[in-house]
Amino acid sequence: MNCRSIPSVFATISLGLALSGFVASNTARAAEIKLLCAVALHPAMDALIPDFEKSSGHKVMAAYGNAGAIADRFQKGETADLLINAAPLMDQVRAQGKVVAGDRIIIAKVGVSAFVRKGAAQPDISSTDAFKRSMLAAASIIYPDPAGGGASGIYMAKLLEQLGIASEMKPKTRLSPSANVLYASVASGDVEIGFNQISEVLAQPSVEFAGPLPSAIQNYTQFAPGIVTGSNQAEAAGALVTFLTSPAAKTVLKAKGFE
Numbered sequence: 001m002n003c004r005s006i007p008s009v010f011a012t013i014s015l016g017l018a019l020s021g022f023v024a025s026n027t028a029r030a031a032e033i034k035l036l037c038a039v040a041l042h043p044a045m046d047a048l049i050p051d052f053e054k055s056s057g058h059k060v061m062a063a064y065g066n067a068g069a070i071a072d073r074f075q076k077g078e079t080a081d082l083l084i085n086a087a088p089l090m091d092q093v094r095a096q097g098k099v100v101a102g103d104r105i106i107i108a109k110v111g112v113s114a115f116v117r118k119g120a121a122q123p124d125i126s127s128t129d130a131f132k133r134s135m136l137a138a139a140s141i142i143y144p145d146p147a148g149g150g151a152s153g154i155y156m157a158k159l160l161e162q163l164g165i166a167s168e169m170k171p172k173t174r175l176s177p178s179a180n181v182l183y184a185s186v187a188s189g190d191v192e193i194g195f196n197q198i199s200e201v202l203a204q205p206s207v208e209f210a211g212p213l214p215s216a217i218q219n220y221t222q223f224a225p226g227i228v229t230g231s232n233q234a235e236a237a238g239a240l241v242t243f244l245t246s247p248a249a250k251t252v253l254k255a256k257g258f259e
Contacts, residue, residue: 030057031236036073036080038223039064039179040110040151043203044256052243058236067221068149074098080228082237084244086151087222099226100234107244108258109222112152113198114210117189122210128217132163134193138172142185143195145175152197155219163217183207197221198257220259 037045042064049060065073067086074083074093083090083099087106093099114125123134135141144153153175160166160173174191176182179200185191187206194207201209212218225244227237243249 030059031233032059032061033082033233033236033240034080035060035062035082035084035240036070036078037062037064037084038067038070038086038221040067040197040199040221041084041108041223043199044108044253044258047252047256048244048249051248052240056236056239056243058239060240066144066148066150072149081231081233082225082227082240084223084225087224090224090226094226097229099228104224105241105245106222106224107241108250108253109220110197110199110258111212111218111220112155112195113201113212113257115183115186115194115196115201115204115207116192116210117186118206118208120189120192120208122208123193125211125214127214128163131214131217132165135160135163135165136168138192140172140174140191141169141193141195142174142176142182142191144179144182145177147175148177151219151221152195156195159213159217159219202257 045062045064049062053059063078063080064070067089070083070085071089071093074080074085083093084107087104090099091104094101114123116122123138124130125134143156144150146153146157157166160169174185176185176194179196182194182196183204183206186194193210194201198209198212201207225241227234227241231237
């Protein structure tokens with residue numbers, strides 16, 4: 001068994017056991033919940049949503065995108081009952097009254113990691129100095145284009161500047177327009193090292209996880225939910241939030257790379 005699949009097995013068992021005692025808060029007729037969600041949560045949601053649907057009777061129609069894209073889609077009027085996105089972006093829509101006011105809930109947080117082609121030598125990123133040396137020695141790196149609004153791409157561009165190596169890295173840095181290009185570039189050997197959020201890298205069978213950024217330069221994205229103001233499915237959306245913050249869900253989230 002692949003070593004990174006072991007936590008997922010235990011998470012599945014734990015979730016199944018915990019669900020036997022989980023009672024959805026919405027006992028009314030089954031609802032269809034439209035969810036707009038940050039893509040970093042996609043691997044965990046694939047595991048969690050079917051169990052929520054089974055236990056609650058509700059149906060979840062989920063749409064994903066990077067944090068910036070989800071915020072933009074919502075601001076431009078895409079309909080939803082529940083929005084889950086990076087916490088600072090959620091604070092903005094809450095201040096605008098577009099999601100229901102209430103306590104700020106954090107479902108999970110996730111850091112940034114490196115990945116390489118399967119079987120390739122892994123870079124030493126155990127400390128800030130080691131990270132700098134490995135970046136300068138790398139033939140090429142790739143991360144999501146910051147212009148797309150993804151948290152990991154925005155942070156990586158900022159990090160290289162902060163470390164004072166942006167100019168040296170610029171000729172060998174590629175900005176990926178999509179997840180497909182990001183992973184395919186590294187899987188093929190065309191690019192040596194890639195970067196993205198841990199949860200997304202762990203879900204990619206085509207590449208090899210090379211570890212998180214060292215703690216001194218790690219960046220965590222926190223994800224918060226918000227029930228959309230005026231939603232006809234507010235009660236069902238609230239039940240989904242309750243489920244996602246349950247101990248059983250947290251076990252699955254941890255197995256998928258979240259903290």
